[in-house]
Amino acid sequence: MRFTYCPHCGTKLTPRPIGDEGLVPYCDTCEKPLFDMFSTCIIVMVVNECEEVALLKQGYLSSQYRVLVSGYMKPGESAEDCTRREVLEELGIELEELRIVGTDWFARRDQLMIGFVGRARKQAFKLSEEVDSAAWIPVEQAPELMHPGKSISTELVRRYLQERKK
Numbered sequence: 001m002r003f004t005y006c007p008h009c010g011t012k013l014t015p016r017p018i019g020d021e022g023l024v025p026y027c028d029t030c031e032k033p034l035f036d037m038f039s040t041c042i043i044v045m046v047v048n049e050c051e052e053v054a055l056l057k058q059g060y061l062s063s064q065y066r067v068l069v070s071g072y073m074k075p076g077e078s079a080e081d082c083t084r085r086e087v088l089e090e091l092g093i094e095l096e097e098l099r100i101v102g103t104d105w106f107a108r109r110d111q112l113m114i115g116f117v118g119r120a121r122k123q124a125f126k127l128s129e130e131v132d133s134a135a136w137i138p139v140e141q142a143p144e145l146m147h148p149g150k151s152i153s154t155e156l157v158r159r160y161l162q163e164r165k166k
Contacts, residue, residue, distance in 0.1 A: 001110065003034040038110045042083045043070040044098075045115075045156050046091065048122035052136035053157065054091055055145055059132050066137075066145040068153045070113070079114045087118060091134060092126025095119065101159060104152045115156050139164075 005012055006027035013034060016026035024033045045068050046054040055066035071086035073079060084095055097119035104113045125134045137145060139161060146154045 001037045003036075006030055006034065038112060040073045040079075040112045040114065041070055041106075042073065042079055042086060043068055043113050043115050043152055043156060044083050044087060044095075044118045045153075045160055046087055046093070046095070046118045046120055047139065047160070048120055048136060050122055050136070051139050052122065053139050053142050054093075054120075054125070054134055055137050055142060056090065056131050057133040058130060060130070065147045066135075066142075067147075068156065070153075079116075083116050083118065087120070090128050090131050092128075093120050093123055096121065101156065104155070106152060113152050115152070117156075117160060 003013055003025045006029065009027065009029050011027050011029040013025035013027055015023035016033065018024040018026070018033050021033075021035070024035060026033050048054075054069065056069065057066055069087050069090050071082065071090075073082045077085070079100070080098055083098060087093060087095055095118040099117055101115045101117055104115060105111075106113050122136060127134055139157065142157045143154055146157065148154075
C-alpha cells in the first residue's frame with residue numbers, strides 16, 4: 001500500500017528524498033516519512049512420514065485447485081509461530097519439525113510469502129471453517145492438483161521434489 005494521505009492526521013503527503021530510498025511520501029505536519037507497506041504471510045508444505053503432502057480445498061481461493069496452508073502473520077508473531085498456528089488452526093495438527101525454504105513476492109496481492117516445509121505425523125485432519133476439505137496426497141502427485149501456472153504453492157512443491165532427488 002502506498003500512502004497518499006497521512007493515516008495519523010489526514011494531511012496530503014508530498015514526495016521527499018529520504019537517504020538511499022529516493023522519493024518517499026512525507027507528512028509535513030507529523031514530520032515523518034510513510035514508507036510503502038505490505039502484508040507478510042507464511043505458506044507451508046506439510047509433509048508426513050509417508051512423503052505425502054497436506055493439500056487443502058478452499059472455495060474462497062479456488063474451486064478448482066488445491067493449495068498449501070497459508071496465512072497472515074499477526075503483529076508480534078514470528079514467522080515460525082505463525083506457521084505452527086496456521087497449521088493447527090486449518091488442519092488441527094501440530095508440526096514436529098519446521099524449516100524455512102525461502103521467500104517469494106506475491107505481486108497480485110502485495111504480499112511477502114515466507115515459505116516453509118513442515119513435518120507432521122500422518123493423522124486425520126480437524127478442519128477449520130475456512131477449509132472445505134483436505135487430503136494427504138503423495139508429493140509427486142501434488143503438482144497435478146495445484147494451479148498449473150507458476151504459483152508459489154506449486155513452486156514450493158517443485159523445489160521440495162528437486163531437493164529430494166539430490
